[in-house]
Amino acid sequence: MSRLREYLAGKLEDWELRILPGSYDIVGDIAIIRIPNALRHRAEEIAKAIMEINGHVRTVLNQVSPVSGSFRLRRLEWIMGDKRTVTIHREYGCLFKVDLEKCYFSPRLSYERYRVAELVRPSETVINMFAGVGCFSILIAKRSKADKVYSIDLNPWAIKYAIENIRLNGVEHIVEAILGDAKTIIKERLMETADRVLMPLPEKAYEYLDYAVDALKPNGGTIHYYDFTHAGKDEDPICKVEEKISRKLSKFGIDFKVDFGKIVRTVGPRWFQVVLDIRVNKRIKRADL
Ligand SMILES: C[S@@+](CC[C@H](N)C(=O)[O-])C[C@H]1O[C@@H](n2cnc3c(N)ncnc32)[C@H](O)[C@@H]1O
Structure with a gap:
């Protein structure tokens, strides 16, 4: 009980x-x-x-x-x-100020943010395509030795709080908050810059996946891909998402390997939020196809 x-x-x-x-x-x-x-x-x-x-x-x-x-x-x-509706949340030594009415925030993703932050290696450049008030971005800046984290969001309120949170956590030299559509920001200024790209918006990650690939450095990198999937009793939700992204990446001639996959949380009856850590080894520019 x-x-x-x-x-x-x-x-x-x-x-x-x-x-x-x-x-x-x-x-x-x-x-x-x-x-x-x-x-x-x-x-x-x-x-x-x-x-x-x-x-x-x-x-x-x-x-x-x-x-x-x-x-x-x-x-x-x-x-x-x-x-x-405004409060300050403490998570793994970081402070996140958020207006719960104007911005997305979920304390349930806390361990997932920690897991990703622990994977970041020294000197990496990271792009967070759907960053909200900056939780993943700031945790990465605080816990790893990343060089730079670009923290993109479409919601002006989320960016306002992200800027405040960057200051609150003293990571102005690492995290840059950028207001705009992740697709446009990557096309205009972040092509081939990242070692790691985060896509924590399951509703849009599939549509934006090729832009995440475009944002990776020419020698490749890692994409943390989040998606929702339904899986029947005999189906594995992680395999289902893997098959879905494999079709798309293979179509673009992208060489990749899924290093890790797990259910982040159950969101309804047989509905799951899944994360895949995708290592992109080599890619062919779309113009070459
Ligand atoms: C599920 S929230 C992610 C929250 C954040 N990663 C966290 O851990 O708190 C998704 C965010 O993506 C933003 N978003 C939606 N469409 C976007 C787009 N096209 N480009 C950039 N950000 C977008 C939303 O405003 C929202 O803040």
Whole structure:
């Protein structure tokens, strides 16, 4: 039984406890929960319990829409505590300031950000194509000896916070926040510059994959590719994503090897977010094909 359910046992009815979400996110001092419509009348009791369980939580918000749109935003309704959506989240020694209403942020990707940061070798140039408020980029700058990290995002609010976070973490000499569409930024100024490219936007990574390849140095490099996939009982989600990208990369005559793959998280019934670390060994410029 989740801690929240345990806490509310005896206060909520059995049917209410059954539909109470088992988990919620905490970002800095703000908790975000998705309360089902049938439980809205209990929102305040639920929020009070969350604040009592987590002494540092100052605000509880209800997520009332799924994450959607290009900027990957969700609608949030205030339930209890301070009326604000801005907070500072601490992760692996970094500070991330974020407005949860105006920018994407998920504490659930914390280990994945750490995993990628640990792979970066000294002197690398890294491009983060869908960087949000700069979490992967700043963690890389703080934990590795990367030379340069380009942190691109289309959302002006995400870039505003990324610039603030770069300063907050003292990595101005390494991380550059760039506002714009990753495709355009790569075409205009970042062709053949990177040892490593991050694509943490599963909704667009496949469409943008050839631009990630274009951004790698002529001797190649690594792409961290994120995608969503459905996989039936007898199917392996990692193999499914591998087959999908293999078709595209092979079509462009790109020599590659998938070094690593894993399920980052389960996002629905038999729906998975998958990451592949793709080592691109050699590529033929598209103009040569
Ligand atoms: C899932 S979020 C990534 C968040 C971030 N990597 C993190 O760990 O917090 C995806 C981000 O991609 C941005 N985005 C969407 N389309 C884009 C594009 N064409 N070029 C650059 N950024 C884009 C969104 O604004 C959003 O901030």
